[in-house]
Amino acid sequence: MGRLGRGRAALAAGAALCAVAALPGQAAAAGSPGPYAYADKAVAVDGTTSSTGSAELTPGSTYKSAIARGGKLYYQLQLDATQSVYVSATAVPGRGSKVAYGDGIEVSLQDADGNDCNSGDARFGTSQSPRPITAWAVRTIGPDENRCKPAGTYYVVVERNSDPGSSAESWGTELRVVSEPGVAKGAATTPPESWNSASPVPPGGARERRAGGTSFNDARALRAGVWGDRIKPGQTLFYRVPVDWGQQVSASAELGSSDGGGDEYVTSALVMTLSNPVRARVDDADTAYDGKQKSTALEALAPVAYENRYSPIDGVAGMRFAGWYYLSVHLNPRVAGQFGKDPLDLTLRVGVEGSAKPGPAYAGSARPADEFSVSGQDEEAAASGRTDAGGEAVGGRDGMKLVAAGGFGGGAVLLAVLGVWTLVARRRAAASSARAGASSQYGPPPAW
CATH class of the missing domain: 4.10.860 (DNA Excision Repair, Uvrb; Chain A)
Structure with a gap:
């Protein structure tokens, strides 16, 4: 020839x-993954600088948008009077962006008179490291709720907070809208007063390799156990764990030792965050790194229960429904300057304690459907390590290993x-x- x-x-x-x-769920294996994998069916939508003429969002859908530095954007919702609605906004700074302590994003849900139903924010904090961060807001339907109860037009307001000296480029955003039906009368409204709050004992044994995803959308499924991966400076890896009603989840992360470096160390080098099924932050933990192995763990969390939502403690209120709970792990890019650009070993120890219990008697269906439950298919995904996008349990970022696996x-x-x-x-x-x-x-x- x-x-x-x-x-x-x-x-x-x-x-x-x-x-x-190009096979579904396996695109990340073709080369270096992007900083965040948006949902395959995310609808592109532009926010407006005024509530008038704002684009309409629909419960059960995911959207891709963007926000400029210092921006304040509006989106619209048409809501009935029977469902609670959660809106999350994940901000995705570009690789190499400069972010400061107070940089972040804020989400508010407002009624037609400009009254806040609820709002929440997310900041980069002490790590000052660019990574996907998520803020959320909720319009709640319940016996003790007096605000934002009528059906009608509501507005999602997304604001970007910027400190002087941070990068000026726009951030990508992923918006997700989830509805939760009301429950039959007589459901518990008193938050739990006590539970097993002793520090969980991390599982031991040999670790099994599970390559993390780059977003909520391609997060790698895990069951309880010890899991290994490699993480590069500046990278954020996503995993997901099915947690049913009555179950208690725990997690710790360990960063392996490095051959490089001297007496220097990086503060908030490894940051781990737990988010619930609507992507609301439940808890986070971080650790400095000096080249020696380091670990960090989440606080003891309450078992999943519907009545947790009535707790004044954020970490308890976040454990309000069954479903997929997400672990994101970020390695500060400053680690590369001290200890080299090579990836470091990451070990996750995940525990799920307790037997599954019946959930609340919902008077309707969530959107997306089955959002607040754990199915046999979910358990199977956690055992096999499928991604949220339906990809097989392959090496994810291992290039040609994809062909073999x-x-x-x-x-x-x-x-x-x-x-x-x-x-x-x-x-x-x-x-x-x-x-x-x-x-x-x-x-x-x-x-x-």
Whole structure:
């Protein structure tokens, strides 16, 4: 085969690899992942600087937007009088962005008169490290709620708080709207007074590899156990754990030792955050790093219960429904300056204690459906390590390992494309021999 034939064959081989890399849930394996994988079905939407003419958001949907430095944007909701509605906004600074302690994002839900139903914010804090951060707000329906109860038009207000000296570029945002139906009369409204608040004992044993995702949308599923991964400076990895009604989740993260570095250390080097099914922050923990192994753990958390929402303690109120709970782990990019750019070993120790209990008697369905429950399929996903996007339990960021671990789908695509490549190459070789010495009346060969 001539140089042109070999070149085309190489292109075909590249096309084969691209075909495998493009399989759903496996795109991150084709190369270095982006800072955040937006939902596949996220609808692009622009916020407006006024409530008038603002774009409408729908419960059960996810949206992709953006916000400029110092921006304040409006979106619209049409709500009934029977469902609580949660709105989260995840801010995604670009790689290499400069963020300060007070930089962050704030989300408010307001009625048609400009009254706040609820609001929340998220800041980068002491790490001062660019990473996805999420703020949320809720319009609650319940016997003790007097604000924002009527059906009608409501507004989501997203604001970006910026400190002097931070980067001026816009941040991407992912907005997610979730509705929760009301419950039958007689549901408990008294928050729990006590539970097992002793520091949980982290599980031991050998760690099993599970490569994290880059967002809530491709978070790697975990069950209770010890899990290993590698994390690069500046990277944020996402995992998810099914936690049913009555169950108590715990988590700790360990960063392995490094060969580099001296007497220096990085404050808030490793930051771990637990978020509930509507992406609301429940708890976080961090640790400094000096090149020696370090660990950090979440506080003891309350078992999942509907009545937790009535607690004045944020960490208890966040454990208000069953479903997927998300762990995000971030490694400060300043670690690279002290200890090198190579990834470090990460160990997650996840515990889920207690037997599942019946949930509340919901008077309707959530949007998305089954948002506040744990199914057998969810348990299976946690055992196999599927991503939230439906990807298989493959090496995620391990490049060519995807071909070996891609299962029947990926292998079948690769074999099919390579088969076509081989057939075409043989035909071209035969045609080239037949044309040897002939005139050039056929012109140049067709392009690939």
